[in-house]
Amino acid sequence: MSKEPDRIFAQPLAQVPDFAFNEDVVRVFPDMIKRSVPGYPTIVENLGVLAAQFAQPDSVLYDLGSSLGAVTQALRRHVRTDGCKVIAVDNSTAMVERCREYLNAQNSMFQELLPVEVIEGDILALEFQPASVVALNFTLQFIAPDQRLALLSRIRQSLLPGGAMILSEKLRFSDPEEHALLTDLHIAFKRANGYSDLEIAQKRSAIENVMKPDSLEEHRERLLAAGFSKVVPWFQCLNFASLIALP
Numbered sequence: 001m002s003k004e005p006d007r008i009f010a011q012p013l014a015q016v017p018d019f020a021f022n023e024d025v026v027r028v029f030p031d032m033i034k035r036s037v038p039g040y041p042t043i044v045e046n047l048g049v050l051a052a053q054f055a056q057p058d059s060v061l062y063d064l065g066s067s068l069g070a071v072t073q074a075l076r077r078h079v080r081t082d083g084c085k086v087i088a089v090d091n092s093t094a095m096v097e098r099c100r101e102y103l104n105a106q107n108s109m110f111q112e113l114l115p116v117e118v119i120e121g122d123i124l125a126l127e128f129q130p131a132s133v134v135a136l137n138f139t140l141q142f143i144a145p146d147q148r149l150a151l152l153s154r155i156r157q158s159l160l161p162g163g164a165m166i167l168s169e170k171l172r173f174s175d176p177e178e179h180a181l182l183t184d185l186h187i188a189f190k191r192a193n194g195y196s197d198l199e200i201a202q203k204r205s206a207i208e209n210v211m212k213p214d215s216l217e218e219h220r221e222r223l224l225a226a227g228f229s230k231v232v233p234w235f236q237c238l239n240f241a242s243l244i245a246l247p
């Protein structure tokens, strides 16, 4: 993986453009996500462990909004179920190109990995195959809020008995004090990881129009409305959480 440090917002910008998953972001993405999302490495590694408990023979494991394929790589390391295949989907050309390179490198380092297909496309337009595991690792928050329920309903329809969807998201909190506290603690996490106040402020303004977090209650209600029967949070670090949703 690229070791290039994230300095995207280090210099003052006259106008901060909306955040996009372009070539510049792709180059620094592993560093950016690790220094920005508390618990990210733990979530990714354990997603593989969780998936191995839900994978059903001869089914698809989806990694939706796969970026550089960190989740796909964890699924391939942990899942040994017969006849499974991983399908990684992302609509950023730059991400998909680099993701394919990383997965080729994984192929040459390990044997007996699950087969993988990387699709460049919009997950809102995807025809889902019968799936036992669907990972949405920090992707739903970038989908337009009015499209989220329909997407989750379509995922629910494709899920096989015994399978699960795993949804990781940045959280918003309906209690203003709780929201302010966890936002401050997230800023402290970023500062401790070497981001300056300017970087933190410019990044915040870049993502505010493109990334809209929901509260845990909103997630739970929408997942139930989409037809999931049970929602089980399995991880939270500050304002970032991951949920298991059962069909």
Ligand SMILES: Nc1ncnc2c1ncn2[C@@H]1O[C@H](C[S@+](CC[C@H]([NH3+])C(=O)[O-])CC(=O)[O-])[C@@H](O)[C@H]1O
Binding pocket: 021, 033, 044, 064, 065, 066, 067, 068, 069, 070, 071, 089, 090, 091, 092, 095, 121, 122, 123, 124, 136, 137, 138, 139, 142, 143
């Ligand atoms: N409609 C869409 N269709 C397909 N892809 C999309 C769409 N909208 C956004 N994306 C893609 O979703 C990814 C979100 S990053 C996921 C991290 C990864 N899961 C990880 O575990 O490393 C989260 C983050 O950077 O905070 C980007 O690669 C987008 O191109």
Ligand SMILES: O=C(O)C(=O)Cc1ccccc1
Binding pocket: 032, 033, 036, 037, 170, 203, 207, 211
């Ligand atoms: O940086 C942040 O404040 C975030 O909320 C997480 C994030 C991580 C990577 C890309 C966009 C947002």
